[in-house]
Amino acid sequence: MGIELREVSKTFELKNRRVEALKQTDLSIKDGEIFGLIGFSGAGKSTLLRLINLLERPTSGSVIVNGVVLDGLSEKELRARRQKIGMIFQQFNLIESKTVYENIEFVLKASKYDRSKMADRVNELLELVGLTDKKHSWPKNLSGGQKQRVGIARALANEPEVLLCDEATSALDPDTTKNILKLLKKINHDLGITIVLITHEMEVIKEVADRVGVMSDGEIIETNDVYSIFSHPQHDVTKGFVQDIYDFVIPSHIRETDSSQVITIKFLDENAEANYVNQLYRHFDLDISILNGRIEYINGMPLGFLMLHVQGDSGEIGNLRAFIAESKGIEEAEIYE
Ligand SMILES: Nc1ncnc2c1ncn2[C@@H]1O[C@H](COP(=O)(O)OP(=O)(O)O)[C@@H](O)[C@H]1O
Ligand SMILES: [Mg+2]
Incomplete structure (x- = not known):
């Protein structure tokens, strides 16, 4: 079950070119997962x-949602299936001449x-998205967040699977x-709805997704669980998206030479950190000072960074690097500047 794209492509034929x-x-x-596309x-x-x-028909390939091959369906069957696939948009797409209640x-x-x-169903949906008190409001009097809550209530009205x-x-x-x-996470968790979410912000992916696909130029260039995407980005585009958490500046007073080097280490393991620096002090005959440190939590798992300034014999610095490896x-860590 879930969603399968098999050899799917889409080409738009325009007057003078194809996209x-x-x-x-x-x-x-x-x-049941939250899949992010960035x-x-x-x-x-x-x-x-x-x-x-299937708001777009594929140029080639098959789209299978919960076992049903959508591209094999008639328009009528497709309309029925589409009710099981809710959608929300950046621009909310509310009907301005209808109240919150009437929109749903x-x-x-x-x-x-x-x-x-x-009536029971509308009230239940209002409750779910936390808008019971806005039931009779008009869209123009709602904040952006409230408008999107109406969008979500509407998308969930027919109990979609996706x-x-x-x-x-x-x-x-x-x-x-x-x-x-947070609301999307709750919906995913409580109702078991599979969510596919697209964004251009890594912060959104970090906050909510279980897995992520990175898109560039009409291709998914990398797919992984969110922690792995942050801890081991492979593709340059992916590195660009996660670079905020790798963005450490080497203080300007530090000059890097054979005997004075900046080493940034990445901790993928819980609790490792304090103890580890002690080990480095103990095992190596080097001056080690901490320049910067940070810990990120991704799906509750820590990803730590520690930037060290290491001074001493260049051979001993090599030993330290080997120990880290x-x-x-x-x-x-590779630092992306
Ligand atoms: N209906 C369409 N007709 C022609 N070109 C389109 C159409 N929809 C999207 N495109 C083109 O396809 C490419 C991908 O667009 P889109 O899927 O909207 O990207 P994104 O959502 O990542 O910004 C763009 O070059 C866009 O101009
Ligand atoms: Mg878009």
Whole structure:
């Protein structure tokens, strides 16, 4: 189960040129996970997302959602399946002439929801997204975060199995973004809905995703769990996206020579840190001072950095580097400036 793209591609034929928005791609998204897709503008993220509910028809390949091959369906069958795939957008897409309540009700009416149960369902959705007190408000009187909550309630109205989020927090300030991401996490956890979320912000991925695909130029160039993407980015584009946490500046008074070197180490293991520096002091006949340190938590797992200034015999510094290379859960970090 989950979402499968098999050899899917999408080419747009324009008057004077063709755009390969998605080159031939295989992708598996597991049932119940939060999968993030990150990439610059124009990378093909929205196209990929729209292929999942067949708002775009693939040029080639197959889209399979929870075992159903979507590209084999008639328009009518597809419409029914699409109700099981909710979608939210950066621009919220609310109907301005309808209240919060009516915006949600509208979706249920369109899907021929049982009328006698409709009011209960709308109220239940309002409760879920924390908007019960805004029930009769108009969209123009809502904050961005509240508008997106209406968008989420609407997307969940028909009890979807999958929720697609296209830059859903890109129009929101950082605090509101955090709250909306928290709500998405809750929905994923409590309702077991698979979420595919696209963003150009690594912060969003770090906050909410289990796994991530990095897109560039119509291709998914790297896929991994979020911790591995941060701790061991492979592709240059990926390194660019995670560079904030690797961004240490070497103090200007420090001159690097054979006998004076800056070494930044990365801790992948919990609790290793304090004890490890003690070991370095004990084992090596070197002057070691700490220039900088930081710890990031990614899905609750620590990723630590420690920038050291090491002075002494260059051979002994080489021994220290070799020791670091052999230590479990510890690596010398490449600094991306
Ligand atoms: N309907 C369309 N017609 C023609 N070109 C399109 C269409 N949709 C997207 N594209 C092109 O496909 C590429 C990928 O776009 P998109 O999927 O929107 O990227 P992203 O969401 O990562 O910014 C871009 O070059 C874009 O101009
Ligand atoms: Mg887009």
